[in-house]
Amino acid sequence: MSSAARTNPPKVVKSVHGIGVACGLAAGVWLGAAEAPTKLVNSGLSPYAISLCMVAGVFTARWTIPTLLKGTRQVFADLSEHRHLIPVAILAGMLWAVANTLTVFAIRDVGLAIAFPLWNTNSLVGILWGRLLFGELKGASRVNIVKVVLGATAIVAAAVMLGFSTIHGSGAHNRAVGGVLAAIGASLLWGTMYIPYRKAYISGMNPLSFVTVFTIGELGTMLTLVLALDGGTKAAVFHSGETRHLLFWLFLGGFVWVIGDLFQQFATKYLGIGRGIPLSNTNQMWGLAWGALVFGELAHADAHHRLLVVIGSLVMICGALAVTTAVATEQENSSMREALVRECARYDLDYDRVMKSYAGQSPAMAVERRAWWDYVILACAVGVFIWLGRNAEVPALSMNLAWVAALTAILLASAGAGGWLLWKSTKFS
Amino acid sequence: MITINKTRAILTDIHFVIPVVVFCFGLALLIALH
Numbered sequence: 336m337s338s339a340a341r342t343n344p345p346k347v348v349k350s351v352h353g354i355g356v357a358c359g360l361a362a363g364v365w366l367g368a369a370e371a372p373t374k375l376v377n378s379g380l381s382p383y384a385i386s387l388c389m390v391a392g393v394f395t396a397r398w399t400i401p402t403l404l405k406g407t408r409q410v411f412a413d414l415s416e417h418r419h420l421i422p423v424a425i426l427a428g429m430l431w432a433v434a435n436t437l438t439v440f441a442i443r444d445v446g447l448a449i450a451f452p453l454w455n456t457n458s459l460v461g462i463l464w465g466r467l468l469f470g471e472l473k474g475a476s477r478v479n480i481v482k483v484v485l486g487a488t489a490i491v492a493a494a495v496m497l498g499f500s501t502i503h504g505s506g507a508h509n510r511a512v513g514g515v516l517a518a519i520g521a522s523l524l525w526g527t528m529y530i531p532y533r534k535a536y537i538s539g540m541n542p543l544s545f546v547t548v549f550t551i552g553e554l555g556t557m558l559t560l561v562l563a564l565d566g567g568t569k570a571a572v573f574h575s576g577e578t579r580h581l582l583f584w585l586f587l588g589g590f591v592w593v594i595g596d597l598f599q600q601f602a603t604k605y606l607g608i609g610r611g612i613p614l615s616n617t618n619q620m621w622g623l624a625w626g627a628l629v630f631g632e633l634a635h636a637d638a639h640h641r642l643l644v645v646i647g648s649l650v651m652i653c654g655a656l657a658v659t660t661a662v663a664t665e666q667e668n669s670s671m672r673e674a675l676v677r678e679c680a681r682y683d684l685d686y687d688r689v690m691k692s693y694a695g696q697s698p699a700m701a702v703e704r705r706a707w708w709d710y711v712i713l714a715c716a717v718g719v720f721i722w723l724g725r726n727a728e729v730p731a732l733s734m735n736l737a738w739v740a741a742l743t744a745i746l747l748a749s750a751g752a753g754g755w756l757l758w759k760s761t762k763f764s
Numbered sequence: 765m766i767t768i769n770k771t772r773a774i775l776t777d778i779h780f781v782i783p784v785v786v787f788c789f790g791l792a793l794l795i796a797l798h
Contacts, residue, residue, distance in 0.1 A: 419770055419774055422774060422780070423774070423779070426783050426787065427783070429787055430783060433787065433791055434790065436794060437793065437794060437797070440797050468779060468782075516797070517797055520790055520793045520794075523786060523790070524786060524787070524790040527782060527783050527786040527787075528783070530779055530782060530783050531779070534779045564794075564798050681777070682770065682773060
């Protein structure tokens with residue numbers, strides 16, 4: 336079949352924009368909530384230790400709910416079919432691990448409420464890569480281009496406002512520059528991490544398979560960083576009694592993160608980088624909600640500082656919304672399919688099969704039943720969380736429990752809605 | 765099995781090369797801040 340014919344297939348592919356939007360919103364809620372446990376960085380553990388614990392939590396959590404969604408048979412069959420994507424998924428995990436460590440430095444030096452929105456500019460990097468590498472916005476309508484460009488500009492303006500408020504605010508003046516640099520570095524790494532995400536999905540890989548390899552990449556990288564830069568085998572994280580009491584909260588952060596990351600990956604699959612990532616980056620609003628409402632982070636901030644944070648956040652959200660309400664036209668979809676054709680040609684993939692997977696139509700293996708060992712794996716992973724929970728101590732942080740309950744209810748509602756929509760439309764394909 | 769040709773296809777793929785370069789930059793920044 337000619338390239339032109341392949342980029343103009345019959346219209347059997349249903350619209351997945353709504354599914355992508357729902358996943359992006361749910362990702363925002365969950366990724367925002369996942370940041371709360373990193374406040375334990377004030378506990379005395381190193382940023383590397385905090386990151387390693389969170390990543391171990393992410394790795395463990397991958398084998399809980401995600402294992403229920405798709406069993407290991409389906410995941411490994413998918414991985415076998417897309418072996419060439421395994422190094423790419425590991426690389427994505429490595430990028431995530433380094434970026435996450437940078438964010439812990441950023442939180443330590445300039446605080447969560449400021450660092451969090453700053454590294455959310457990774458959506459700008461994502462838009463750039465989406466356009467350059469995957470044909471996103473190529474052939475888009477003028478309205479859509481304006482929405483994306485204005486939205487992206489608004490996000491940059493918001494980030495500058497938030498960064499400016501950091502430099503002139505009270506607190507860690509000596510480390511503010513380092514903290515801002517760390518947050519910007521995290522933005523670049525995370526923005527680039529979406530290249531492997533998108534590559535995997537235009538090759539027909541399932542997000543759950545991708546996450547499986549991804550978590551191995553991030554755990555291996557964090558372990559290496561601790562061994563190389565944080566004291567080696569004598570690192571406090573391996574020996575400190577304090578670690579055991581904190582581990583549950585960091586694992587909990589990892590659990591929340593992996594759910595958010597899964598939604599983000601589905602959003603990337605069904606919306607593309609340029610639209611999916613800004614939408615999931617509404618997590619800054621939820622991060623602020625947890626920080627301000629639950630932990631009272633802005634309680635002692637002056638009016639000017641608060642105003643900057645609020646306006647910056649609102650502008651960033653408006654920008655992200657403008658970007659993501661730009662529904663792709665058929666001409667733009669055709670450009671994106673060219674990227675898919677490129678993958679098929681380069682790696683000798685079956686175009687029709689890849690196109691079906693890309694559009695959320697699950698291949699035949701979706702009907703496979705779970706293996707018995709899936710339930711053993713699930714029980715082990717849940718057992719780890721229970722064991723850690725029994726050793727956990729409630730951190731000495733003042734928390735508003737009413738807001739904890741309210742925000743947790745929103746978490747569950749968003750996961751329920753997003754999960755139901757994904758199951759109904761795509762069977763988590 | 766990934767053949768030599770596929771290995772070459774991966775290693776010379778811009779989708780692989782760019783993340784590798786950015787990863788190296790991020791690692792250098794991390795070491796500098798350490």
